[in-house]
Amino acid sequence: MTAVRTETKAKPAADTSFPPGFLWGAATASYQVEGAAAEDGRTPSIWDTFSHTPGKVRNGDTGDIAADHYHRYRDDVALMKDLGLGAYRFSISWSRVQPTGRGPAVERGLDFYRRLTDELLEAGIKPVATLYHWDLPQELEDAGGWPQRDTAHRFADYAEIMSRALGDRVGLWTTLNEPWCSAFLGYGSGVHAPGRTDPAATLRAAHHLNLAHGLAVGALRTHLPASAQTSITLNLHQVRPLTDSPEDAEAARRIDAVGNRIFTGPVLDGVYPEDLIADTSHLVDWAELVHDGDLEEISRPIDVLGVNYYAPTVVSAAASTGTKNDGHGASDHSPWTGSDHVGFHLANDQLTAMNWAIDPSGLHTLLTDLAASHPQLPLMVTENGAAFDDYVSPEGLVNDPQRIAYLHSHLDAVRRAVADGADVRGYFLWSLLDNFEWSYGYSKRFGAIYVDYATQRRIPKASAHWYAEVIRGNALPAAAGQE
Ligand code: FCB
Numbered sequence: 001m002t003a004v005r006t007e008t009k010a011k012p013a014a015d016t017s018f019p020p021g022f023l024w025g026a027a028t029a030s031y032q033v034e035g036a037a038a039e040d041g042r043t044p045s046i047w048d049t050f051s052h053t054p055g056k057v058r059n060g061d062t063g064d065i066a067a068d069h070y071h072r073y074r075d076d077v078a079l080m081k082d083l084g085l086g087a088y089r090f091s092i093s094w095s096r097v098q099p100t101g102r103g104p105a106v107e108r109g110l111d112f113y114r115r116l117t118d119e120l121l122e123a124g125i126k127p128v129a130t131l132y133h134w135d136l137p138q139e140l141e142d143a144g145g146w147p148q149r150d151t152a153h154r155f156a157d158y159a160e161i162m163s164r165a166l167g168d169r170v171g172l173w174t175t176l177n178e179p180w181c182s183a184f185l186g187y188g189s190g191v192h193a194p195g196r197t198d199p200a201a202t203l204r205a206a207h208h209l210n211l212a213h214g215l216a217v218g219a220l221r222t223h224l225p226a227s228a229q230t231s232i233t234l235n236l237h238q239v240r241p242l243t244d245s246p247e248d249a250e251a252a253r254r255i256d257a258v259g260n261r262i263f264t265g266p267v268l269d270g271v272y273p274e275d276l277i278a279d280t281s282h283l284v285d286w287a288e289l290v291h292d293g294d295l296e297e298i299s300r301p302i303d304v305l306g307v308n309y310y311a312p313t314v315v316s317a318a319a320s321t322g323t324k325n326d327g328h329g330a331s332d333h334s335p336w337t338g339s340d341h342v343g344f345h346l347a348n349d350q351l352t353a354m355n356w357a358i359d360p361s362g363l364h365t366l367l368t369d370l371a372a373s374h375p376q377l378p379l380m381v382t383e384n385g386a387a388f389d390d391y392v393s394p395e396g397l398v399n400d401p402q403r404i405a406y407l408h409s410h411l412d413a414v415r416r417a418v419a420d421g422a423d424v425r426g427y428f429l430w431s432l433l434d435n436f437e438w439s440y441g442y443s444k445r446f447g448a449i450y451v452d453y454a455t456q457r458r459i460p461k462a463s464a465h466w467y468a469e470v471i472r473g474n475a476l477p478a479a480a481g482q483e
Pocket of ligand 1: 430
């Protein structure tokens with residue numbers, strides 16, 4: 001694998017502190033942690049169907065039980081309190097509260113989120129709710145899913161239901177988590193639910209996810225108190241050309257268009273980029289897809305942009321020198337609709353258990369680039385973290401120095417971005433708990449808290465204790481080996 005030279009490690013600055021009021025959190029998502037898949041009226045989402053389809057998820061794992069957060073949320077909130085978390089980012093299972101994706105809400109489903117929210121508030125932890133973290137009610141997929149325009153309207157109804165149920169106690173709302181993954185992995189490469197591999201459907205899904213976001217912001221704004229904030233979370237790709245060649249620059253432009261600007265363009269600037277349309281107009285008729293008024297809807301103002309970051313995306317024109325696998329999972333079908341000839345490379349050979357390259361400079365660049373292009377927009381790192389092969393020692397401890405090093409270097413990148421003028425308001429570690437890592441099942445552990453799935457016992461890892469120290473001091477402690 002070709003390695004790319006990036007900036008050399010910055011010397012630790014004397015000031016390691018974060019701005020006063022910086023929000024320290026941890027994140028999870030409904031299907032990854034809740035379990036209780038068939039309880040209290042919940043019906044299957046596309047991830048239930050997908051995970052129960054042989055061959056789709058490693059080891060045949062499903063989210064049926066997951067980390068059993070649905071039943072253990074009280075203990076989990078107590079653990080959050082022990083860590084000193086200021087906020088908990090969770091997602092709501094649409095099919096738990098509106099099983100068919102339409103019609104009236106199921107009170108028992110809503111009650112779970114009411115109880116969870118109350119428990120958090122009582123513990124002094126801010127609830128941060130994501131409406132959609134990839135688990136579309138199966139009935140809506142059967143009716144056409146995200147490639148169907150109507151799904152966006154169904155999502156707006158669901159947003160209204162949730163804002164009525166929790167609007168008085170949840171202050172920060174995120175419409176969608178990583179719509180790139182929903183559209184391009186769900187309908188393009190097929191490595192995520194619903195597992196379709198149709199380029200036109202992928203682009204249609206992307207537009208309807210954007211529309212769903214805009215309609216939901218409208219619904220939320222109508223029903224939430226003025227103090228509540230709205231946001232969307234994007235997994236922006238920090239795209240780098242492998243070399244200085246014009247061909248690699250062109251590859252980077254294409255991946256930036258279909259990986260990032262397909263969302264930031266309409267959501268933040270009210271326009272689809274012309275180069276994206278040119279790259280993909282042989283696959284979809286954009287003039288037919290985007291109706292009059294859609295862009296105004298999609299670009300409704302948001303209060304915060306959520307950014308998820310794990311690793312940079314290094315690209316070249318020639319796929320033969322790189323790999324087809326871009327880190328999002330192997331498939332015969334590229335998720336990079338319209339640009340499937342592009343090659344992908346690792347930024348370096350320091351890898352996590354996901355085989356993602358560890359490169360904190362990418363997070364610094366992402367945040368400072370966003371601050372430069374959208375200076376008025378507050379930012380929040382809504383996910384960052386790493387999977388490693390954790391295990392419990394005979395003494396019952398989980399020692400994860402690699403995760404501590406990863407978090408330390410990435411938090412330092414956030415701190416440097418703030419020092420360089422980026423308005424970053426908070427940081428959420430992915431993840432609070434080990435959980436169901438999508439098509440990798442339970443084989444990848446991202447948690448600050450270890451979960452023994454056989455007993456559901458929780459063991460805070462060394463990184464959890466380290467993170468608690470960061471939160472207590474609102475600053476980075478000295479790295480191991482430093483004064
Ligand atoms: C992100 C997802 C999250 C988790 C991490 C590792 O793309 O939002 O659910 O799987 O990756």
